[in-house]
Amino acid sequence: MTSFVKQFFLLSCFCLPCSLFAVGNADVLLRVGGKDVTKQEFELYCKHHLAGNCRTESVQNAFDDFLFQKLKSADMRRTGCDTLPAFRQYCKVMQGELLKTVMLDKEQEERACRDLYRQSVERLSKSGWVKMEQITCLLAQDATRQEENAARNRMDSIYTALKQGASFSAFSHQEEGGTWMPVVELLQEFTDQLASLAKGAFSKPFFSPLGIHIVKLTDSKPCISYEEARPYLIAYMDRLGAEHPALKRDVFARWTEGVLDDKNIQMRLETEEDALLASFWDKLHGESSPHEATSGELDNYFKQHKERYAWELPHFKGAVIRCSNKKMASRIKKYLKKSPSSQWAERLHKLAESDSTINTSIEVGLFQIGKNACVDKLAFKCGHLPEDKERPYAFLMGKKMKKGPEAYTDVLDAVKADYRREQEKEQLASLMQHFGVEIEQDVLKTVNCCGSN
Structure with missing residues (x-):
C-alpha cells in the first residue's frame, strides 16, 4: 500500500516532460545511429557504476558496458518499445524519484522525519507495528466480473507457487522482509489476516477495496526504533505533496513555471531508461544471449586472468566479531573454528538464541583496508577501535590477503561481469555494425570518472 500511495504522489507532484530540461553543449564521446552521446553522460554512468575504482581497465570495461547498453x-x-504505456508510466515514476533529489532539502527532511517520529510514535504504536511483504493485484472499484476472475486466478496461481516453495519476494518485488507498518494505519482486511499469521507465514489470497492480496508476516513489535520507522515516515511525508516540510519552495516554483533546468537529472533519466530498455532487450534475446556461467567456467576464467584482479590495497578475509569479554571470545572461536566461514554467521546466531548470556554481533566478508575500523585496528594496526558498550571486546577470525584474491568467489561480481563481456563480444560487434557506431577516442581519453581534475 505504501508504494502505491508513494507512486501516486510522485506522479501527481514530481512529474514533468523531459523537454523542460536542456542539455548544454558538451563534448561528444560517441554516436550511435547518428545520435550524439556526451562525455558527461558517460562520466555520470561511471559515477554510479565504478564506485571509485578508476583504474584504466575499469574505465574501459565501464565504457564497453555503457556502449552495449x-x-x-x-x-x-527502433522497435517502438519506448512508446509502450507501461514503459512511459515507469519513466514517470522514475523521474519523480530523481526530482526529489533536486526539490527536497535532505537535512531538513531528516529533521522533519525525526520530529514526526517523536510526535507520532505513541499514536502509531497504539496497536503495535508489523513488518510484512505483500503481493497485490489492483482492481478498480467498478471492475467487471471478468477482470475480477482473471485477478483471482492470477493470485491463486501465485499462492500455489508459494506453497510449493517459490520465493515470496520474486512476486512481491519488494525488499526481502518487507517494511515496518503501524497496524493502526492498515486496512481492516490486512489486520484481520496478519492477526492470524505466525512469523514467516503467508495468507491465502484475500480481497480489500484496493484489490486482491497475499501478505507475509515477517515480524511484529509493540514499538520500533526511529531507524526502523524511517521508511514509513518518509513515505508519509511524500504523500503531503506541495506541503512537504522539506520542499525547496523556490525550486518547486520554478518547476511549476516550467523553467527548472538540471541537465544531470535529464542525463540520469536517459541512462535509467537505457538500462530498462537494455533489460528488455536481454529478455527478448534470451535464447541467443550468453548462458549463465557455471562455477567451473568462472573458476577457469579467473585462473586464466588472475593478474587482472590484483589489489592495490591489502584486504582481510573473514569475520569481525564483537562480544562481552575475552573469555566469551575464546568460547566463540572454539565453537566456529571447524565450520566454513560461510556458516559462521548462521551458527553464531543459533548459539546466541540457545544461550541468553551471549551478546554478540558478527560481520563476515572481504574487507579492504580503510573500509572497516575494527579490521583496520586489529588486522592492519592502524586507526582506532570503535567503542561498543554492550559488546566491548572485538576480535577477528580469518586472514590478511596482501597479494590479491585466492579464488574467483573473492571477486565474484568482477569475474562474472568480465566473463559476460567475453561472451557478448559477437552481439556487441553485430549491433555496432548495424548502428554505425563512431567513437571519439581523443574525447574518451579526457573522461574524468573519479570526479576530480
Whole structure:
C-alpha cells in the first residue's frame, strides 16, 4: 500500500516532460545511429557504476558496458518499445524519484522525519507495528466480473507457487522482509489476516477495496526504533505533496513555471531508461544471449586472468566479531573454528538464541583496508577501535590477503561481469555494425570518472 500511495504522489507532484530540461553543449564521446552521446553522460554512468575504482581497465570495461547498453536501448527504441504505456508510466515514476533529489532539502527532511517520529510514535504504536511483504493485484472499484476472475486466478496461481516453495519476494518485488507498518494505519482486511499469521507465514489470497492480496508476516513489535520507522515516515511525508516540510519552495516554483533546468537529472533519466530498455532487450534475446556461467567456467576464467584482479590495497578475509569479554571470545572461536566461514554467521546466531548470556554481533566478508575500523585496528594496526558498550571486546577470525584474491568467489561480481563481456563480444560487434557506431577516442581519453581534475 505504501508504494502505491508513494507512486501516486510522485506522479501527481514530481512529474514533468523531459523537454523542460536542456542539455548544454558538451563534448561528444560517441554516436550511435547518428545520435550524439556526451562525455558527461558517460562520466555520470561511471559515477554510479565504478564506485571509485578508476583504474584504466575499469574505465574501459565501464565504457564497453555503457556502449552495449546504448546499443541495446537503441535497438529497442527502433522497435517502438519506448512508446509502450507501461514503459512511459515507469519513466514517470522514475523521474519523480530523481526530482526529489533536486526539490527536497535532505537535512531538513531528516529533521522533519525525526520530529514526526517523536510526535507520532505513541499514536502509531497504539496497536503495535508489523513488518510484512505483500503481493497485490489492483482492481478498480467498478471492475467487471471478468477482470475480477482473471485477478483471482492470477493470485491463486501465485499462492500455489508459494506453497510449493517459490520465493515470496520474486512476486512481491519488494525488499526481502518487507517494511515496518503501524497496524493502526492498515486496512481492516490486512489486520484481520496478519492477526492470524505466525512469523514467516503467508495468507491465502484475500480481497480489500484496493484489490486482491497475499501478505507475509515477517515480524511484529509493540514499538520500533526511529531507524526502523524511517521508511514509513518518509513515505508519509511524500504523500503531503506541495506541503512537504522539506520542499525547496523556490525550486518547486520554478518547476511549476516550467523553467527548472538540471541537465544531470535529464542525463540520469536517459541512462535509467537505457538500462530498462537494455533489460528488455536481454529478455527478448534470451535464447541467443550468453548462458549463465557455471562455477567451473568462472573458476577457469579467473585462473586464466588472475593478474587482472590484483589489489592495490591489502584486504582481510573473514569475520569481525564483537562480544562481552575475552573469555566469551575464546568460547566463540572454539565453537566456529571447524565450520566454513560461510556458516559462521548462521551458527553464531543459533548459539546466541540457545544461550541468553551471549551478546554478540558478527560481520563476515572481504574487507579492504580503510573500509572497516575494527579490521583496520586489529588486522592492519592502524586507526582506532570503535567503542561498543554492550559488546566491548572485538576480535577477528580469518586472514590478511596482501597479494590479491585466492579464488574467483573473492571477486565474484568482477569475474562474472568480465566473463559476460567475453561472451557478448559477437552481439556487441553485430549491433555496432548495424548502428554505425563512431567513437571519439581523443574525447574518451579526457573522461574524468573519479570526479576530480
